[in-house]
Amino acid sequence: MSATTAMEVNVEARRILAVSISKLYASRTQRGGLRLHRSLLLSLVMRSARDIYHSSRESEVLTGAPSEEPMDTSSSQGEQTPQPEPQPEPQPILNSAEVTPEEPENTEDECEGEITEDKENLSPSRQSRKRRGKASAAPDFLPSKRARLEHGEERYAAALGSCRVGAGESLTTLSLNRVIPAF
Amino acid sequence: MAGPGGGSNDVQWCFSQVKGSIDDDVAEADIISTVEFNHSGELLATGDKGGRVVIFQQEPESKNQPQCRGEYNVYSTFQSHEPEFDYLKSLEIEEKINKIRWLPQKNAAQFLLSTNDKTIKLWKISERDKRPEGYNLKEEDGRYRDPNSVTALRVPVFRPMDLMVEASPRRVFANAHTYHINSISVNSDYETYLSADDLRINLWHLEITDRSFNIVDIKPANMEELTEVITAAEFHPNQCNTFVYSSSKGTIRMCDMRASALCDKHAKLFEEPEDPNNRSFFSEIISSISDVKFSHSGRYMMTRDYLSVKIWDLNMETRPVETYQVHEYLRSKLCSLYENDCIFDKFECCWNGNDSVVMTGSYNNFFRMFDRGYRQDVTLEASRENSKPRSVLKPRKVSTGGKRKKDEISVDSLDFNKKILHTAWHPLDNIIAVATTNNLYIFQEKLN
Numbered sequence: 001m002s003a004t005t006a007m008e009v010n011v012e013a014r015r016i017l018a019v020s021i022s023k024l025y026a027s028r029t030q031r032g033g034l035r036l037h038r039s040l041l042l043s044l045v046m047r048s049a050r051d052i053y054h055s056s057r058e059s060e061v062l063t064g065a066p067s068e069e070p071m072d073t074s075s076s077q078g079e080q081t082p083q084p085e086p087q088p089e090p091q092p093i094l095n096s097a098e099v100t101p102e103e104p105e106n107t108e109d110e111c112e113g114e115i116t117e118d119k120e121n122l123s124p125s126r127q128s129r130k131r132r133g134k135a136s137a138a139p140d141f142l143p144s145k146r147a148r149l150e151h152g153e154e155r156y157a158a159a160l161g162s163c164r165v166g167a168g169e170s171l172t173t174l175s176l177n178r179v180i181p182a183f
Numbered sequence: 184m185a186g187p188g189g190g191s192n193d194v195q196w197c198f199s200q201v202k203g204s205i206d207d208d209v210a211e212a213d214i215i216s217t218v219e220f221n222h223s224g225e226l227l228a229t230g231d232k233g234g235r236v237v238i239f240q241q242e243p244e245s246k247n248q249p250q251c252r253g254e255y256n257v258y259s260t261f262q263s264h265e266p267e268f269d270y271l272k273s274l275e276i277e278e279k280i281n282k283i284r285w286l287p288q289k290n291a292a293q294f295l296l297s298t299n300d301k302t303i304k305l306w307k308i309s310e311r312d313k314r315p316e317g318y319n320l321k322e323e324d325g326r327y328r329d330p331n332s333v334t335a336l337r338v339p340v341f342r343p344m345d346l347m348v349e350a351s352p353r354r355v356f357a358n359a360h361t362y363h364i365n366s367i368s369v370n371s372d373y374e375t376y377l378s379a380d381d382l383r384i385n386l387w388h389l390e391i392t393d394r395s396f397n398i399v400d401i402k403p404a405n406m407e408e409l410t411e412v413i414t415a416a417e418f419h420p421n422q423c424n425t426f427v428y429s430s431s432k433g434t435i436r437m438c439d440m441r442a443s444a445l446c447d448k449h450a451k452l453f454e455e456p457e458d459p460n461n462r463s464f465f466s467e468i469i470s471s472i473s474d475v476k477f478s479h480s481g482r483y484m485m486t487r488d489y490l491s492v493k494i495w496d497l498n499m500e501t502r503p504v505e506t507y508q509v510h511e512y513l514r515s516k517l518c519s520l521y522e523n524d525c526i527f528d529k530f531e532c533c534w535n536g537n538d539s540v541v542m543t544g545s546y547n548n549f550f551r552m553f554d555r556g557y558r559q560d561v562t563l564e565a566s567r568e569n570s571k572p573r574s575v576l577k578p579r580k581v582s583t584g585g586k587r588k589k590d591e592i593s594v595d596s597l598d599f600n601k602k603i604l605h606t607a608w609h610p611l612d613n614i615i616a617v618a619t620t621n622n623l624y625i626f627q628e629k630l631n
Binding site: 031041048 | 269272274275276277279300362363381382409410411412414431464465467468471513517520521524527
């Protein structure tokens with residue numbers, strides 16, 4: 001029973017994450033520019049969804065163990081965020097944001113989450129910022145970046161370059177926190 | 184003012200007027216973005232997404248119909264803001280009017296402040312009902328007379344003409360905001376006003392456009408540490424040193440400008456602890472405050488978040504003194520509301536003239552009134568169907584349980600595209616202005 005609930009929560013968290021990413025993406029082309037308040041709220045939802053996704057995956061792995069109330073995890077995570085220095089923060093988010101779009105592909109191919117689990121267990125310091133091959137394939141729930149390329153996007157890509165992230169990287173690999181300063 | 188009880192217990196609301204096109208196809212420029220009565224209630228201003236301001240004036244009460252308060256008719260229309268382009272950031276600056284605030288009247292002319300995302304303008308609205316006639320060198324139509332035909336001199340005199348209302352921009356307060364302006368508020372000293380964007384609040388003098396003082400700055404040194412933004416700000420109605428600002432985290436900070444030049448340290452922090460039972464993905468979004476308004480008395484303030492209206496006593500920071508649920512039935516629908524973007528809607532709220540009733544909007548063109556004294560609330564609808572002159576508005580009900588009674592609407596039938604974000608209450612009488620997407624409804628109290 002708890003495994004099913006955890007899976008439902010997992011699916012829900014993933015869906016919300018996907019919706020949030022596409023909203024963030026769409027807000028870039030909105031008239032009037034990126035709205036800071038809206039971007040902040042989207043990133044908070046994405047963070048909650050990511051945390052819940054991870055905690056529900058952990059409870060899936062530990063079969064039989066009652067899945068912890070996901071809300072508590074996200075609330076404690078949320079409160080910690082302002083305190084620690086920002087540098088490590090982008091890393092785990094980068095990590096998880098990369099993980100999420102790859103999930104659907106992996107489960108489709110192999111019907112198990114082993115490969116993505118390894119990525120989760122990588123310590124942040126080992127996590128390479130370099131884009132991996134798989135990440136470049138745009139996940140199916142995201143709008144095609146190429147189709148929307150216009151002069152505003154080129155400027156955005158240039159800003160990414162200055163943040164030491166490879167140009168042309170898909171939006172999902174962006175740090176959530178990086179989105180806001182780009183405004 | 185309201186009847187002896189002062190509450191919605193006594194008051195029945197009637198349709199009075201509706202402004203705007205009947206067309207269902209709404210042009211984006213016509214979407215109303217702000218509504219504000221002036222201090223006497225004689226003038227009602229609206230701003231729209233196209234950057235226009237329309238001012239309505241109340242007709243004087245006619246002796247023939249003492250039962251009916253005067254109608255509001257168009258007084259002046261002008262283009263306040265135009266779309267602009269920020270070349271440095273490659274960003275378009277929307278012309279949408281975010282807020283209008285009236286200045287108290289000091290002479291024959293009326294003044295108001297209107298703002299878009301980046302620029303605030305002071306507009307003077309004045310009447311002209313006389314014009315000079317009898318020039319020596321010009322004909323009445325403006326053509327110059329042949330100098331040889333001028334044989335005598337006369338003094339031009341002022342003669343009455345059809346009333347003309349002119350709006351002219353007297354001041355432009357620009358280039359002071361990096362982020363999007365969400366509020367302006369005139370100080371009770373009637374000399375200064377504040378403007379607030381997502382991270383900063385600036386203090387201006389009405390006469391000085393090339394300088395403003397930054398009084399609040401919550402921008403973190405590292406933007407990656409950003410956790411909250413300013414969502415609204417307002418000056419206290421009679422203490423010129425006091426103002427409040429609300430945040431996206433659901434807190435309100437009251438600041439005293441006498442304490443220091445930079446009011447980053449609040450004098451009071453109003454925050455209600457979150458109910459852990461209500462925690463969800465979207466808790467942060469729905470706790471974000473979309474509007475804050477002081478009561479006319481200055482004793483209380485009201486905040487609006489996504490699902491509720493809270494009244495705070497300025498002397499008590501720990502929790503609000505009253506909480507009213509606007510549409511609690513939406514709590515279980517937050518995920519869908521997130522997907523269709525409705526969860527980001529910024530509802531405003533307002534007080535009636537004697538602070539006994541508060542009002543705010545909802546979906547399906549519903550708006551809600553909460554009577555603080557009688558502890559009653561009512562849901563009314565602004566729709567063309569209820570638009571017969573002086574027809575009394577029937578209270579509406581949303582059915583939350585399984586069984587839907589007759590005349591009730593189920594939550595799933597609500598139209599989330601029909602939202603009432605902006606409402607205003609006449610400062611002295613029971614007259615309210617309610618803005619649907621592109622129409623302005625005016626309702627009045629039923630007088631017997």
